[in-house]
Amino acid sequence: MKDLLRLKTSLNEEIENILNAQIKxxxxxxxxxxxxxxxxxxxxxxxxxxxxxxxxxxxxxxMMKLFNYVNDRGGKAISPEIVNIPADFESFRGVFEQMLEQxxxxxxxxxxxxxxxIKLKDFVTFQFVQWFLEEQIEEEYVARRILEMFDVIGEDGxxxxxxxxxxxxxxxxx
Amino acid sequence: MICPxxxxxEVYKTAHGAVYQCSRQNCYWLxxxxxxxxxxxxxxxxxxxxxxxxDISAMIIDSSRTADFTIVMPFRTPRCFVLTINDVLNxxxxxxxxxxxxxxxxxxxxxxxxxxxxxx
Numbered sequence: 402m403k404d405l406l407r408l409k410t411s412l413n414e415e416i417e418n419i420l421n422a423q424i425k426x427x428x429x430x431x432x433x434x435x436x437x438x439x440x441x442x443x444x445x446x447x448x449x450x451x452x453x454x455x456x457x458x459x460x461x462x463x464m465m466k467l468f469n470y471v472n473d474r475g476g477k478a479i480s481p482e483i484v485n486i487p488a489d490f491e492s493f494r495g496v497f498e499q500m501l502e503q504x505x506x507x508x509x510x511x512x513x514x515x516x517x518x519i520k521l522k523d524f525v526t527f528q529f530v531q532w533f534l535e536e537q538i539e540e541e542y543v544a545r546r547i548l549e550m551f552d553v554i555g556e557d558g559x560x561x562x563x564x565x566x567x568x569x570x571x572x573x574x575x
Numbered sequence: 576m577i578c579p580x581x582x583x584x585e586v587y588k589t590a591h592g593a594v595y596q597c598s599r600q601n602c603y604w605l606x607x608x609x610x611x612x613x614x615x616x617x618x619x620x621x622x623x624x625x626x627x628x629x630d631i632s633a634m635i636i637d638s639s640r641t642a643d644f645t646i647v648m649p650f651r652t653p654r655c656f657v658l659t660i661n662d663v664l665n666x667x668x669x670x671x672x673x674x675x676x677x678x679x680x681x682x683x684x685x686x687x688x689x690x691x692x693x694x695x
Contacts, residue, residue: 402584402586402596402598402680403596403598403601404680404681404684404685405596405598405601405602405603405616405677406616406677406678406680406681407681407684407685408601408616409616409617410617414620477617477621
């Protein structure tokens with residue numbers, strides 16, 4: 402019997418589902434960072450507002466990279482529904498703590514995808530996911546470095562103003 | 576009625592219906608409740624997901640008359656499925672079996688060609 406399934410898609414159903422779930426995670430991250438950008442702007446942290454706005458754009462690019470991959474391999478990418486995006490945050494420091502937690506969660510998800518790829522012998526997707534895993538090193542590093550500034554500079558006096566000014570300068574050299 | 580030009584093979588059959596594959600038009604035919612419906616591969620898989628997603632428990636618990644039936648209208652087919660709880664269970668059994676056979680066929684083909692199976 403002709404193999405219609407293989408003609409339709411090169412993606413295993415489980416891989417397609419897990420990638421669609423990751424598309425949703427990236428879209429959620431993008432929306433959360435946009436909310437953080439708005440909060441920072443409202444609180445007068447201009448540099449951080451700009452930083453989170455750029456982060457939001459980057460997460461959307463990640464989402465589209467996954468989205469296009471699913472479609473290119475014959476799968477069906479699903480445009481995700483995003484709900485429960487917070488509009489308010491506890492503190493300036495709390496925003497970056499949440500960012501780090503979000504990035505660690507994303508890393509964990511990509512680890513799970515890589516694990517699934519190996520189990521299902523989908524080395525093409527495994528190779529594709531490598532880019533994201535490498536990207537996560539930078540994402541976590543930046544969030545952690547910014548958090549460290551809260552201890553190094555301190556939040557008293559003009560501390561938060563100083564931290565805000567230094568946020569865009571944090572970069573990962575690799 | 577199945578297209579007379581179709582070159583179809585039985586994929587899976589139960590007492591309540593059958594799924595056939597047409598290798599000429601690359602589609603599946605679902606025979607259920609006295610009529611047949613053609614699905615493209617992607618549409619067939621989507622249809623199965625829709626049937627799997629029906630909340631049987633909610634249908635049983637809900638005492639309103641409208642909860643005795645559920646309506647599924649797959650895109651790109653002229654068919655409207657009005658399903659009772661029994662129908663949903665029968666259709667699920669049929670689609671599960673068909674999906675299993677389709678997957679198995681894919682694995683067998685991959686083994687015969689000596690390529691790594693895309694299906695675990």
